[in-house]
Amino acid sequence: MPNDRDTEAAPDDALLTAFSGYITQHLGLHFPRGQWAELVRAALALDSAGAGACMRRLMAAPPTRGQIEQLAGQLTVGETYFFREPAVFDALEHEVLPALIAARRAAGRTLRVWSAGCCTGEELYSVAILLQRLMPDLADWRISLLGTDVNPVFLRKAEQGRYRDWSFRAVPAWLRQRHFGPPQDGLRAIAPALRRGVRFDYLNLAADLFPGPEAGAPTMDLILCRNVLMYFEPASAARALQRLGRALAPDGWLAVGMAEAGHALLTPFEPVRFPAALLYRQRPDAPPPGAAPAAASVSCAVPAAVPMLAASAEPAPALALRARLSADRGLLDDASLCCAAAIATDKCDPALRYLRALILEEQGRSGEAIGALKDALYLDPDFVLAHFTLGSLCRRNGAAREAQRHFANALELLRGHAPDDVLAHSGGVRAGELADLMRAGAGAT
Structure with a gap:
């Protein structure tokens, strides 16, 4: 027999708009329409009665600290590491x-x-x-x-x-x-x-x-x-x-x-x-520390409907970071749009082409991913990770000779790195680890 959660209608736009505003008011976090699925997921995790019921219950009164902690546990990202940046x-x-x-x-x-x-x-x-x-x-x-x-x-x-x-x-x-x-x-x-x-x-x-x-x-x-x-x-x-x-x-x-x-x-x-x-x-x-703010409100400086990094003049690194964060959340369409905007802002950055390739591969578009990797290597022929990733995709697609060539190029470039060197754009992979991986893999020498 279906329970209330099975039969509850999905939250409508009016409820999601109100709940997004509630989250902004009490946590500061901004969830535009494209990220409303995150709000629904969080509400479902917090209330067995369903997402809409959870949202209405929370908005009925000012949140307790416990409720803020529960929401934060569902809506905040915990990606960090030692000496990041x-x-x-x-x-x-x-x-x-x-x-x-x-x-x-x-x-x-x-x-x-x-x-x-x-x-x-x-x-x-x-x-x-x-x-x-x-x-x-x-x-x-x-x-x-x-x-x-x-x-x-x-x-x-x-x-x-x-x-x-x-x-x-x-x-x-x-x-x-x-x-x-x-x-x-x-x-x-x-x-x-x-x-x-x-x-x-x-x-x-x-x-x-x-x-x-x-x-x-x-x-x-x-x-x-x-x-x-x-x-x-x-x-x-x-x-x-x-x-x-x-x-x-x-x-x-x-x-x-x-x-x-x-x-x-x-x-x-x-x-x-x-x-x-x-x-x-x-x-x-x-002003001296602790002094009261100026009479003019700083909140007038930026339209309230625009996220902090969403101005039209948004720099390529900010767009690239948004693309990576969206990809980490599984929002691949959003990630693809942010990455395309970053490339339009800086057409000569090979790292952006590499990021585009990773997103395309996650979307199952391996042919386009190969093209993006070739673009990255055109801009930077010494891009180790691009050679390795292109070699992996070529091998998966049956192009063994081309795969071997890119693996060999990557291994040759890695000889210029100390084993403990962290490779750029690798998320922390060390040169020695990547070399060992290629030597152990079929088709690498």
Whole structure:
């Protein structure tokens, strides 16, 4: 006999519009029409009575913290790893942190870092590793390393500090061995020394008091809020950025995701360009920390219906990141559209052609994927991953001789890499691992 869930009508556009607005109001997250399926999936997971019943029940009253946590558990993405976006950490290690350490050494030896939207903790522990390397007198300092997130599952994992190899895909073997214990049940534990000063806490960036003057506490020297606000509705992102600025020390620094850097919403901060990264600091004319916002509303700067990264002048890296995130969620049509827009913005980037090939292959369009890989190799004949992937597709399609040629090209190019080198655009694959894979495979030499 059918149950209520089987017979309930699918949520209509009016209900989904209202529920999307409810999520934006209470979590800051932006779910345009093309992502409403994510809202339906989340509601189905939370209520056996059906998606529509769940949405109406939640919207009947202001959400409790427990309901916010449940929604966050369904709607937030937990993709991160140690030293993600290495160019940012290179700027932190060689420029930003040394300057902050020198300034704070002369003023009480206190340093405060906040990872806002810390996910499972890899980002904050990466900063802890840098501080241990940069500060031989670390034991003499008062260090506060705060990680906050709205997802309680992420926070529990961060507090446990135990990680699978996938979290180390962008770091060399020596770093794993020096700062983590031996693997147990497939997990490596963070070294106890790196836990000093580290604390993880629940915080909803769309609603709760921020650490710093808002909460009657000192300002932060470094705030990392990376690949978080790109999911926010623009007005929510603008409010969060304004509050981040009030939490930041006058000489403090803000790090956002590389795909978020350069966005118009960041104009309240002063951009500082490093060789391969863009970070932000307080402008000299910024109001004092904790000061009330200006009378004009920043939410007027961007139309509320447009997501943070959806402006017509959206840069190719931002479009490419959206394409990858959509592909990870299984939204291949959205991924394909974003990738096509990225290529239209930057026609000479071989990595975008490679990304297009991966999406096409996921869509079952292997012939077009082969064409996209050939385009990538036309733009960059030394693109190792493109040779390897093209070889794999050719072998699958019965073109053994062409497959062999591309595998041989890839192996020859890999000879110019150290085995521990992480290959560009590989998601963390090391040169030695790829070479071993090809040598072990049929048709490779």
